[in-house]
Structures are given as C-alpha cells and as structure tokens.
Amino acid sequence: MKYIEEFRDPELAKILASAITAEADPNRLYKFMEFCGGHTHAIARYGVEDLLPNNIEMIHGPGCPVCVLPVGRVDTAVALATQNDVILCTYADLMRVPGSKFDSLIKARARGADIRMVYSVTDALNIAEANPDREVVFFGIGFETTTPPTAVALKLAAKKGLKNFSVHCNHVLTPAAMRAILGGHENGKAANVVLDGFVGPAHVSAVIGTKPYHEFTRDYAKPVVIAGFEPLDVMQSVLQLVRQVNEGRAEVENEYTRAVTPEGNKKAQALTEEVFELRDMFEWRGLGSVPNSALQIRPHLSAYDAEKRFPLDLPTPTENKACACGEILRGEKSPTDCKIYGNPCTPENPLGACMVSSEGACAAHWTYGRFRDAAE
Numbered sequence: 001m002k003y004i005e006e007f008r009d010p011e012l013a014k015i016l017a018s019a020i021t022a023e024a025d026p027n028r029l030y031k032f033m034e035f036c037g038g039h040t041h042a043i044a045r046y047g048v049e050d051l052l053p054n055n056i057e058m059i060h061g062p063g064c065p066v067c068v069l070p071v072g073r074v075d076t077a078v079a080l081a082t083q084n085d086v087i088l089c090t091y092a093d094l095m096r097v098p099g100s101k102f103d104s105l106i107k108a109r110a111r112g113a114d115i116r117m118v119y120s121v122t123d124a125l126n127i128a129e130a131n132p133d134r135e136v137v138f139f140g141i142g143f144e145t146t147t148p149p150t151a152v153a154l155k156l157a158a159k160k161g162l163k164n165f166s167v168h169c170n171h172v173l174t175p176a177a178m179r180a181i182l183g184g185h186e187n188g189k190a191a192n193v194v195l196d197g198f199v200g201p202a203h204v205s206a207v208i209g210t211k212p213y214h215e216f217t218r219d220y221a222k223p224v225v226i227a228g229f230e231p232l233d234v235m236q237s238v239l240q241l242v243r244q245v246n247e248g249r250a251e252v253e254n255e256y257t258r259a260v261t262p263e264g265n266k267k268a269q270a271l272t273e274e275v276f277e278l279r280d281m282f283e284w285r286g287l288g289s290v291p292n293s294a295l296q297i298r299p300h301l302s303a304y305d306a307e308k309r310f311p312l313d314l315p316t317p318t319e320n321k322a323c324a325c326g327e328i329l330r331g332e333k334s335p336t337d338c339k340i341y342g343n344p345c346t347p348e349n350p351l352g353a354c355m356v357s358s359e360g361a362c363a364a365h366w367t368y369g370r371f372r373d374a375a376e
Contacts, residue, residue, distance in 0.1 A: 036229075039063065088137050148272055200224045225240045
C-alpha cells in the first residue's frame, strides 16, 4: 500500500476488526498500551476502540512530549522569558501548558515577554542571527524524534560562532519511560495497571530502530509491536499483539516496516551521541524522577547550554491537585475519570497538560471520544 487513503480503507478495517474479534479469547481481558501520542490521536480520531471487541482495552501511555514535561520545567520556561529579557522560542503546543498557579508561556507573552512560536529549531537560530543584541533561548522538548534537529542546531551555532543562542534541553527517552511504567526504576512511579503488551511508537522507532525494545520482551515478557500512525496500522498491531498473547510469545514485531528498521537512523543516532549525554536523573510528569531517562548538552558545547547560562533558583513547583494527568499518563485512569475534565478543563481552557496537545489523551478524547460517549 502506497497512499494514505489505503491505510484508512473502511472495508479493510472491517476485515481486520473481524480477524481481531475471531482471535481474541472471549474468556480473557487484553490490555495494550500505546506509547505514542500520534497513536492516541489516531485511536480517538478514527474510533479504533469502537472496532475492537469489548475485552480489548487500549491504554494511553506517556507518549505526548508536552504532557510528560513536569510543572517545574514549565515554570523554568516562564522564568527564562520573564526574568532574563531573552527571546524564548519553542514549539506551539508548549505555549499553553499550565505551570504553577496556572501560569503559562502564552500568559507570560500576554504580559509582555518576548516568546515566539517556531516550527523548527532552525527558526530560533535565524532569530538569533537577526537579533545579535538579544539572547535567544530555544526551549527544546520531545522524544528521540526531535532530538537530532536540536543537535544540528547546536552544531550550526558553534560553527557560526553565535554568542547569543542557547538551548534549554528537555529531550527525553522512550525506552526509559517504558521501563518506568513496568516498575523498572525504583525512583519512578510504576503504573498500577497490568499490561499485556505495547504498541510501539512510530517516529521514535524510525530513529532508534527496533533493537532497544528487546529488553521488554526479554526482561519483562511483554510483546512489543511497532506500528505506524494510520488506523489500519494500529489495528494490525493489535491483531499481532493478540496473537502473541494467545501463543504465549513475547517478541518485538515491526508492523511499520515502511519506515522502521532494526538499526534505525544511524546518522540521527550519531548526531545525538555527539551533542548530548545522559542525565543521571530527570523528572517526568506522572512517572516521577527516572534515572537515565533524558539528555543534556555535552561539556564541549556548554556555552550553548541555557541551564548553565541562565541558572535559576525557583520556588518549589505546585501541581494542580484536581488534575489527573499523572494517573492518565501512567494508564491508571482515563480522561473522563478526572474530576475537572470538560468542566472547567477543556482545550480552550486547559488546566492540565493532557488537555493541551492534540496528542494528549484528554484533548484527543474531548475532540473525538466525547461524542461517542454521548451516544452510548
């Protein structure tokens, strides 16, 4: 299949749905966690769960990059923009993520801070070159997918000798979060939910390949099926997971062969290795402090490290106690279990991170799933 429409073919979807229903054991419950915000969005948008038998439950994991950023890091972004007279550049979704006391970058911009939404980190580089008398900070977030472009920008800044550009690095690693969900880190908050397998991420896997997932089949006996973003991709991966569970297998399978290889993108991996190194510890929303789960800029590029350039002493961040985003990211609750979901927390008035990005579980359910809820 070569075209997007083929991966959304309703007749093929019916065939896959029938195959899943036929192979799913009616006497057991299957719990599969998708570990990609793109999958969460696709499942909600195309009603994938409506095509699955009732004994197959899709659980939304911590695969949305702005959702997993903890409150303290949001507070840092606001402080960078308001306390240091910098031009702060970041991706659009982060603008509305609430920090302590419901503050956010978009509210700080309304108060006069120079905060700019960019489509890529090179946009921030261009802004730095156009404003040599101003400090420009790129607030970088994301999983392995967005890390290589940040690495390229740091190398370019060094090559050009830019003195007014730096990166605040918040890039995180998918396998470490999967490990934390399964209780593989005593410092983190393991999910209080029994999982039968993972739908592995798409773009992340295109970068890191399939090999990093073998530890989950070997050490935890959890099957992993890497899937593309389209609804038929997700359904095919569910069918493969059902078959593995039924046969007592735990293997890494690659449904997304049109983009993912066992080795991944070696050039992107080399760029990441050259520019970044592991952090000893990093806090995730919902998972707590997870060791070796994030990256920091290597010492030879420390002149471009905003954390060193602009050290901040901020108050202890305060979470919104009514928000269940942490439990949702761990798979312990669904969006509708949150007391503030829909009232007052909506995409227009997000009180929690999961309601901001279209990849967030709450935003996806609000946009698509709530109408099916109303019809039931």
